[in-house]
Amino acid sequence: MSERNLPFIQVKDLSSYYGDREVLRKINLTINAGEILVIMGGSGSGKSTLLKNMLGLMTPVKGEIRFNELNMCQANKKELFKLRRSMGVAFQGGALLSSLSVGDNIKLPLRQHTNLDENTISIMTRLKLELMNLAGFEDLMPSELSGGMLKRAGLARAVIMDPKILFFDEPSAGLDPVTSVELDELILKLRKAMNMTIVVVTHELESAFTIADRIAVLFDGELVITGTVDEIKNCTDERVTNLINRTPREVQIDGEKYLKRLTEGAA
Amino acid sequence: MFTAIERLGTSVIQSLEEVGRMTQFLYRVVISIFGRPFSFNDLLKQIAFIGAKSMPIILLSGLFTGMVLALQFYDALSRIGSSALMGSAVATSLVQELGPVMTALMLIARIGSATCAEIAIMRSEQQFDALTCMAINPYRYVMAPRLLAAIISVPLLTAIYNLVGILGGYIVGVLFKDLNGAAYMQTIIDAISWSDLRMSVVKSMLFAVIIIWISMGKGFFVHYEKGVSGAEAVSRVTTKAVVSSAITMLFVDYIASSFLI
Numbered sequence: 001m002s003e004r005n006l007p008f009i010q011v012k013d014l015s016s017y018y019g020d021r022e023v024l025r026k027i028n029l030t031i032n033a034g035e036i037l038v039i040m041g042g043s044g045s046g047k048s049t050l051l052k053n054m055l056g057l058m059t060p061v062k063g064e065i066r067f068n069e070l071n072m073c074q075a076n077k078k079e080l081f082k083l084r085r086s087m088g089v090a091f092q093g094g095a096l097l098s099s100l101s102v103g104d105n106i107k108l109p110l111r112q113h114t115n116l117d118e119n120t121i122s123i124m125t126r127l128k129l130e131l132m133n134l135a136g137f138e139d140l141m142p143s144e145l146s147g148g149m150l151k152r153a154g155l156a157r158a159v160i161m162d163p164k165i166l167f168f169d170e171p172s173a174g175l176d177p178v179t180s181v182e183l184d185e186l187i188l189k190l191r192k193a194m195n196m197t198i199v200v201v202t203h204e205l206e207s208a209f210t211i212a213d214r215i216a217v218l219f220d221g222e223l224v225i226t227g228t229v230d231e232i233k234n235c236t237d238e239r240v241t242n243l244i245n246r247t248p249r250e251v252q253i254d255g256e257k258y259l260k261r262l263t264e265g266a267a
Numbered sequence: 268m269f270t271a272i273e274r275l276g277t278s279v280i281q282s283l284e285e286v287g288r289m290t291q292f293l294y295r296v297v298i299s300i301f302g303r304p305f306s307f308n309d310l311l312k313q314i315a316f317i318g319a320k321s322m323p324i325i326l327l328s329g330l331f332t333g334m335v336l337a338l339q340f341y342d343a344l345s346r347i348g349s350s351a352l353m354g355s356a357v358a359t360s361l362v363q364e365l366g367p368v369m370t371a372l373m374l375i376a377r378i379g380s381a382t383c384a385e386i387a388i389m390r391s392e393q394q395f396d397a398l399t400c401m402a403i404n405p406y407r408y409v410m411a412p413r414l415l416a417a418i419i420s421v422p423l424l425t426a427i428y429n430l431v432g433i434l435g436g437y438i439v440g441v442l443f444k445d446l447n448g449a450a451y452m453q454t455i456i457d458a459i460s461w462s463d464l465r466m467s468v469v470k471s472m473l474f475a476v477i478i479i480w481i482s483m484g485k486g487f488f489v490h491y492e493k494g495v496s497g498a499e500a501v502s503r504v505t506t507k508a509v510v511s512s513a514i515t516m517l518f519v520d521y522i523a524s525s526f527l528i
Contacts, residue, residue, distance in 0.1 A: 057396055084402035095397035098389070109401045112304065112408075157401075167400075 008033040008165065008197050009054065014063035016049050023049045025221045027063070036191055036198045038208040041218035042243060047201045050218065051169055054199070055089060056080060067165075085113060088158030088196075092170040094150030096142040096157070103129075103138030106157045113161065128156040131193075132186065148179035152186070159190060165197040166190070172204040184210045205244065209233075217243065288491075289484045296414055296483070299407035309412040317378050317413075318420030322427070324373050329428035332369055333435025336360060340436075341444050350444070354451035355458030357436035358429075362463045363528075366429040368520055371474035374421060375512045379482040382413060383508035386486030387501040395487075410487075414479050421475035422468050429467065466527045473523060474516050481512045 009031040016024040024046045031037045041047045052058040054065055056072055065072045067083055075083065096105045103125055110121045129135050132152040142150060151171060158166060168187065172180040184207050191198055202208055208215055209229050216226040219239040225232065232240065241247075340356040389395060389409070398405045433455060440446040485508035492500045 055396075055400055057399065081402050084400060087400065089397065089400040091393045091397055093392060095393040097394055097397075098392070099385075108403070112401070112403050154397075157397075 007031070008068065009199075010066040011050075011054070012064050012066070014050070014053060014060050014065065016046075016053055016058060016060050018049075023221050024053070024060075027218075027223050029216055029223060029226060031197060031199060033197050034191075034195060035213040036187065036200065036211050038212035038215045039199065039201045039218065040203060040205075040208050040215055040243070042203060044220075045218040046221040047203075047218050048169065051167060051199070051201045055087070055167060056084070085161065086164045088161065088163035088166040090151065090155040090158040090166065090168045090171070092151075092173055093147075094142065094145075094154035096150060096153055098142055100142075101138065102134070102140050102142065102145065102153050105142070105153065106138070106160055109157065109161050124160065125156075128160050131159075131189075132156045133182075148175050148183070151175070151183065155183075155186065155190075159194065159196075162194060163196060165199065168198065168200045170202055171200060172202060172207045180204065180207060181210075183207075187211050205246075219243070285488075285491075288488060289480070292484045292487060293480050295406045296410040296480070299404055300411045300415060302404060302407045302411075305407065306412065309408070310415055313412045313416030314420055317374070317416050318424060321374060321377055321420070321424055324377060325370060325424050325428050326431055328369060328373055329366075329431035330435040332365060332428075333357060333361065333432030334439045335435075336365070336432070337436035337439035337444075341440060341446075350446065351450055352454055353440050353446060354433075354436065355454040357440075358433050358455040359458050359463065361429045361432040362459055362467045364520075364524070366432060367425050367467055367470040367474060368517070370421065370425045370428045370471065371478060371516050372513065374424070374474075375478055375482075375509055375516070378417070379478050379512050380505050380509050382479065383482040383486040383505045384501055386483050387489035387504050390487060390489050391497065391501065410483050413483060414476070417475040417479040418472055421478070422471040425467060425471035462527070466523075469527060470520060470523050473519055477516050477519060478512050481515060482508045485511070 007030045009029075011027050011029040014024055014027040015022065027050060029050075039047045039050060049058065053060050054072075060073060064074075070079055070083060072080070072083065096102065097108070100108065103122075106125045106128060107121050110116055110124065114121075116124075125138065126135070129138055132155055134149060134152055134156065137145070137149065137153070142153070145153060155168070158168075171183045171187065175183065187198060187200065188211055190196065198211075200208075200211065212229055214226060214228055215232045217224045217232065217235075217240050224237055224239050225235055227235070233244065235241065336357045337353060340353045341350055344350045344353055344356065386409070395405045395409070398408060437448065437451055440451050441448040485504045486501075489500050489504045490496075492503055495503055
């Protein structure tokens with residue numbers, strides 16, 4: 001087995017709740033080293049919650065998440081710190097610190113975690129900005145960037161420490177088709193250049209089919225299928241075909257309940 | 268009847284939960300001060316924001332408070348033929364009470380609201396999640412410099428407020444009411460003791476912690492606001508932060524005064 005096919009992240013029997021509401025039910029998922037896995041699903045399917053659990057921003061109620069051999073849910077502070085230093089996360093809106101310039105945002109992890117001198121840090125930052133087509137924008141403030149530029153700047157910050165794994169939340173959301181394609185190409189370029197494992201959360205079909213090695217489809221908190229692009233396209237499960245064919249969910253109205261709700265309080 | 272009891276119970280539980288959350292928050296911020304690496308640049312930036320940039324309003328409000336106090340005391344004291352004691356009356360009331368309280372109120376309006384809104388927006392835009400994912404402790408990176416900067420700046424601003432207030436009293440008493448300038452200063456020197464100065468410093472430090480703690484905490488927990496999100500949630504927590512800081516500050520002022528007088 002080549003290193004590329006070794007399991008890098010393993011999600012086992014993961015369940016997660018918001019209050020009493022179960023948002024993830026017994027998720028089992030393996031992400032192999034070096035692959036691009038796309039987590040796909042409609043709104044409210046639980047994909048962002050799954051991502052938050054994998055990032056350690058939420059603690060699962062049941063189940064576990066393993067990075068190589070480390071169980072993230074039982075890791076101590078030191079282990080979590082080490083793990084997070086090997087991760088890069090690009091958030092949906094960029095999540096750049098609004099009080100820092102674009103350049104300072106990208107330099108932040110290097111300044112906090114390394115003893116590199118300012119010159120080296122500046123060179124590394126410029127390299128990453130070039131890679132993201134953002135050369136010359138380092139002195140601007142985040143409020144001066146467009147949505148697509150914010151995402152690319154967030155991506156530059158996420159990869160500045162050369163992480164082993166990159167998480168990308170909704171890369172195409174809210175972007176025009178051209179910028180969206182540019183970002184897809186950037187993700188593929190990053191994998192090729194830095195040989196990293198990439199997990200992308202999206203609901204954009206075209207984007208998922210372009211970049212994914214494998215796709216995991218979530219529906220109402222359940223993992224329906226994990227497979228290659230062809231396997232997903234040929235899947236006969238109604239929930240997957242509805243997602244691929246963009247079929248709207250049927251609204252089922254319980255007549256009695258509807259009437260009761262309408263007349264409640266009227267008496 | 269049951270609904271009323273249920274509502275009361277719910278609000279008591281929610282208040283207790285909030286107190287617990289806020290206490291834990293303060294504990295984490297204080298602990299994070301001792302973490303490494305600590306950025307002195309960020310500390311200086313916050314001192315500039317909380318301290319230096321607050322100077323104009325502190326100077327103006329201090330001057331007018333001192334002038335108004337002088338007018339009031341002159342009127343009252345001259346009725347009993349003791350207008351010469353005006354300097355000591357102005358200085359004592361400023362140092363013991365009005366200086367720390369008025370400075371704190373000014374800073375709640377300027378710093379408290381701005382800090383709360385900034386932190387709440389950072390929370391809404393996932394900036395704290397981003398810091399956590401970068402293995403950067405948000406308490407150390409964002410909160411600790413603000414807390415330290417407030418503890419350093421507020422007593423200094425209070426001292427400046429007191430001095431400018433005394434100057435305001437001098438302008439009214441000596442220039443407008445023809446009191447003797449040397450006598451005005453001498454009564455102040457005679458009246459103000461070390462314990463008065465200590466009270467001013469202790470109170471202003473307590474107020475600094477209260478203002479910045481409540482403002483940061485309310486902003487940090489913006490997602491706990493029920494039924495609102497986005498801009499409305501930010502505006503609601505900012506209002507709450509200002510009101511809670513002011514009331515808590517006045518309550519602590521009473522407690523501190525009763526121990527220190």
